[in-house]
Amino acid sequence: MSASIVRSCAFAQQMTLMTLRTCATSVYHVSKRNYDQYRMKYLREMYKRRLEVGPEKERRRSEWINWNYDSEIFAFGKRLGEEFNETTIKQAFIHSSYVEKERAKRAELGLNLKDLTFDLEDNSELAEKGADLISNYVKVYLRNMYPYFFEEGICAIHNYLVSESMLSHIAKHIGCGDLILSEDFPVLPSTLSQTFKAVVGAVLKDRGQEKAETFVRDFVLPQLISKDINELWEVVNPMGLLTAVLALIGKGPPEPRLLWKSGANTIMALYWVGIYSDKQLVAKSPGETVTIAEEMAAREALKKLMKTEDSRSPLILGRMADNLKLDYKKVNMSAAEVLKNYYSQLKKQNTASA
Amino acid sequence: MTKNLIPQDFLKNVLQNGVGRYVCQLQRITFRFCKSHGASRHMRDFIENHLLGFSQKNPGVAVYLQPRRHRAPSIVAEYLNGYREVLFLSDKQPSEICKWTEHLRTRSGVQIVKMINNIHTETPSTQGIWHPFMFTDTEWAVTKFPNKKLSSVLKTGKTATDIILDEQTEALTEGVKHCQINNK
Amino acid sequence: MAHSRVTQWATMTRTWWIYDANYQCPFKTAYRLLPYLQGLNKPVYHSDSDVGDHVVVFNTKHIAMRGDFWRTFKHFHHTKFAGGFSRASAWRVHEMDPTRILERAVYSCLAGVETRKMMMKRLHLYPEEDVPEKILENVTGQIRQVQIVPKKLTDYSQEEIDKFPKLFEYPEDYDVEGYKRENRQEPDQHTSMKWRLK
Numbered sequence: 001m002s003a004s005i006v007r008s009c010a011f012a013q014q015m016t017l018m019t020l021r022t023c024a025t026s027v028y029h030v031s032k033r034n035y036d037q038y039r040m041k042y043l044r045e046m047y048k049r050r051l052e053v054g055p056e057k058e059r060r061r062s063e064w065i066n067w068n069y070d071s072e073i074f075a076f077g078k079r080l081g082e083e084f085n086e087t088t089i090k091q092a093f094i095h096s097s098y099v100e101k102e103r104a105k106r107a108e109l110g111l112n113l114k115d116l117t118f119d120l121e122d123n124s125e126l127a128e129k130g131a132d133l134i135s136n137y138v139k140v141y142l143r144n145m146y147p148y149f150f151e152e153g154i155c156a157i158h159n160y161l162v163s164e165s166m167l168s169h170i171a172k173h174i175g176c177g178d179l180i181l182s183e184d185f186p187v188l189p190s191t192l193s194q195t196f197k198a199v200v201g202a203v204l205k206d207r208g209q210e211k212a213e214t215f216v217r218d219f220v221l222p223q224l225i226s227k228d229i230n231e232l233w234e235v236v237n238p239m240g241l242l243t244a245v246l247a248l249i250g251k252g253p254p255e256p257r258l259l260w261k262s263g264a265n266t267i268m269a270l271y272w273v274g275i276y277s278d279k280q281l282v283a284k285s286p287g288e289t290v291t292i293a294e295e296m297a298a299r300e301a302l303k304k305l306m307k308t309e310d311s312r313s314p315l316i317l318g319r320m321a322d323n324l325k326l327d328y329k330k331v332n333m334s335a336a337e338v339l340k341n342y343y344s345q346l347k348k349q350n351t352a353s354a
Numbered sequence: 355m356t357k358n359l360i361p362q363d364f365l366k367n368v369l370q371n372g373v374g375r376y377v378c379q380l381q382r383i384t385f386r387f388c389k390s391h392g393a394s395r396h397m398r399d400f401i402e403n404h405l406l407g408f409s410q411k412n413p414g415v416a417v418y419l420q421p422r423r424h425r426a427p428s429i430v431a432e433y434l435n436g437y438r439e440v441l442f443l444s445d446k447q448p449s450e451i452c453k454w455t456e457h458l459r460t461r462s463g464v465q466i467v468k469m470i471n472n473i474h475t476e477t478p479s480t481q482g483i484w485h486p487f488m489f490t491d492t493e494w495a496v497t498k499f500p501n502k503k504l505s506s507v508l509k510t511g512k513t514a515t516d517i518i519l520d521e522q523t524e525a526l527t528e529g530v531k532h533c534q535i536n537n538k
Numbered sequence: 539m540a541h542s543r544v545t546q547w548a549t550m551t552r553t554w555w556i557y558d559a560n561y562q563c564p565f566k567t568a569y570r571l572l573p574y575l576q577g578l579n580k581p582v583y584h585s586d587s588d589v590g591d592h593v594v595v596f597n598t599k600h601i602a603m604r605g606d607f608w609r610t611f612k613h614f615h616h617t618k619f620a621g622g623f624s625r626a627s628a629w630r631v632h633e634m635d636p637t638r639i640l641e642r643a644v645y646s647c648l649a650g651v652e653t654r655k656m657m658m659k660r661l662h663l664y665p666e667e668d669v670p671e672k673i674l675e676n677v678t679g680q681i682r683q684v685q686i687v688p689k690k691l692t693d694y695s696q697e698e699i700d701k702f703p704k705l706f707e708y709p710e711d712y713d714v715e716g717y718k719r720e721n722r723q724e725p726d727q728h729t730s731m732k733w734r735l736k
Contacts, residue, residue, distance in 0.1 A: 066384045066418035079377055079414030173369040175381050175434050218374025225370055226476050231539050260487045260495050262553050262678045263592075270551040272487060285541075286485065286548035296544050310541075311480045317373055484581050485548040486678075494679060500596070504680040505558045506687070522703040 060185055061178040069179075076175055082215070085206045088126075092198035095182035095191055096122040123198035130201030130212075134220060135162055137213045141221060143330045145315055146229075148306045150335040153233035160232050161220055168192035170219055171199075222317055228310075230303055238298035241335060242275070244342035245305055252278040254301065256294045259284055273297045361467045365474040368435050368462050379434050379462040382416035383455065387427040393444040397427035400448040408455060415459065429454065433463025549582060552660075553591045554676040556669075558683060559640060560597040563604060566684040568643040571595070574681065575648070575657040588653065592660045593681070594673055599636035599665040602685070603628060609728060613642060637663035691717075 061067060070086075073093075077084040099122045138161055142154045160166065168189035171177070176195045180187055204212035235241060242254050259272040273293035274284035283300035287293025303309045316324055371377055385401060387394040401419065409417045429451075431439045439458065443451055482488075497504065512520075555574050559567055573579050577589035603611065611628040631638050644661055648654035662673060708714065726734045 066382075066420050068416070068418070071416050072382070075382070075414050075416040079381075081375055081377075170369060173434050174377070178381075219369075222370035222373040225373065228539065228541065231541070259492075260490070260678065262486070262551055263676045265672045265676055266552075268552055270548060272548070286544050286551075288544075288547060292544070296541065299541070310477070311482070314477070318375065483545060483549055485545070486551060486553045486580065490679065499556045499674065499677040499680055500558055501680055505683055507683050507685065518705065519703070522705065526703060
């Protein structure tokens with residue numbers, strides 16, 4: 001019995017040695033009959049413990065070994081086809097939170113701020129200038145591309161394009177995410193959108209207004225391609241607006257007529273309603289019920305009058321827009337004014353008749 | 355494997371790339387190799403002879419070299435949309451490494467899966483998509499069904515009855531003329 | 539988004555068609571109605587997508603079969619139990635259910651089509667001309683008939699009969715009023731004694 005105990009002890013020792021060895025990542029096969037069982041149990045236990053510890057902590061890209069900030073900045077500029085001044089573009093990526101963090105660090109270390117020059121400047125100035133340019137150019141471009149679209153619609157499209165989510169999405173896919181110096185990680189959408197505006201500001205500062213506008217035209221405006229612009233502007237009463245617009249043009253009031261219907265008594269009913277003005281068809285649209293079809297037909301008619309139908313020519317972007325000349329002072333009509341004029345006229349007519 | 359289980363996706367473009375200006379989607383490449391091991395010899399050859407040319411031609415791609423002892427050579431490519439691709443190139447000739455580098459440069463970070471359709475467009479139709487009433491006669495809109503006119507077979511050509519009747523009416527009219535002439 | 543929703547609704551909508559089966563061959567009719575039930579007339583057709591239309595057929599009681607098909611064309615049925623096989627001539631089936639012949643004709647024409655049971659549900663058959671108002675309101679189009687409806691003597695007005703030119707002289711011993719008399723042929727002479735009507 002003692003012999004067997006000794007033997008089992010020795011065996012146990014050997015096993016512990018082997019488990020120690022297997023603590024390293026590579027596991028060699030050792031020809032022992034019970035070895036595979038132990039190995040399996042060991043690997044299962046390690047897997048369980050790894051899951052308990054949780055996933056790998058998300059780190060900034062700069063924390064990995066293969067990172068060189070200067071070369072990344074250089075590559076960023078070249079990738080976009082722009083020649084930046086290094087100081088400007090570096091400034092564009094510095095967020096105010098980073099500046100404050102640096103200040104706090106230096107205060108902690110006991111360094112006197114008066115002695116050392118604090119070079120870091122955050123990107124808020126560049127971002128402001130960039131934001132102004134983006135806003136202005138987007139509106140000017142849209143007003144020139146859609147000259148008959150109402151001002152409210154232009155503003156709606158502008159708000160969509162210049163929104164935080166859109167600009168942060170663009171910034172992320174240009175490669176700003178890894179270059180940003182800020183306290184928050186993962187980078188917030190607000191930081192990303194501000195960085196994008198700062199980049200545009202940097203282009204404006206280094207290369208001039210025309211190049212900055214080309215930049216906006218190449219990155220911000222193509223995001224309209226997959227979007228229906230008429231859906232961005234919410235019109236509450238399309239029929240009312242249509243009546244006012246037709247009166248403005250000098251055509252007769254809109255008359256909706258049922259064109260075709262199918263399966264009127266079923267769930268899958270379909271009605272086609274056409275809107276006529278002076279006995280001429282303006283637009284037609286289908287719908288699940290007559291009211292829906294009428295409303296959609298009114299919207300279609302408005303689209304036709306504003307020249308923003310689905311069959312309109314595409315936006316002038318890329319190389320086609322190299323020699324594009326825009327009228328910066330163009331003003332589009334306002335829908336609210338049109339409605340106001342129409343209804344005030346109606347009131348006058350009513351009071352006159354009364 | 356059933357159709358649903360094979361990974362597939364429509365054609366995708368990152369951020370409408372190419373519509374405005376073309377941006378190379380490859381953000382950075384890292385060449386990992388061992389300085390002494392035999393498997394990395396071709397990789398070292400590539401780094402000595404071909405890498406500078408590549409980096410000069412593509413200034414928008416950040417190139418890193420990462421020597422790792424006792425490890426197989428590999429390339430890590432990181433794309434603008436966050437995708438990371440690792441290629442192991444043990445014992446691959448320098449020309450093949452060149453080709454793989456070129457492949458990584460020219461693709462976007464979208465995962466390569468089976469394409470459902472190799473065309474994508476945002477405006478599939480300019481004349482409007484078909485609907486059942488596109489080419490129907492507008493008269494049908496005011497017709498009350500069932501309608502005998504629309505139901506009956508269209509007459510094409512003359513039946514035997516028609517031919518005989520025509521002959522008879524011709525003969526009759528001729529006869530009448532004949533009678534009239536005779537009477538006169 | 540709303541506009542695309544509504545245009546998709548319009549493209550994938552089911553249209554309702556009406557067809558008059560008066561004096562039509564059921565088999566030719568079935569062949570004529572197939573593309574409408576399957577949706578083959580639509581450019582959005584695909585066998586996997588359910589794009590078939592509804593077809594309303596009336597006057598199925600007045601269909602016309604060629605030759606002696608009323609007597610010789612058999613419908614078979616098996617109840618899936620032992621000894622459950624039966625067959626009946628077309629005229630017997632027609633007497634029992636005036637829509638059955640046309641229904642079976644369309645069903646057998648759709649052989650090989652996987653969604654045929656669903657398509658049969660979209661076929662609405664009415665023996666006479668009275669179709670319910672609710673169904674008539676759904677109808678959007680009419681399918682042309684397959685055969686010319688012959689004009690019977692009773693369909694001609696007296697005027698037209700009088701106006702019709704005399705093509706030839708009858709022989710002297712011809713019985714002119716013979717068509718008005720009763721048909722004195724005995725019915726059921728072709729059927730075995732076991733199956734004759736009582």
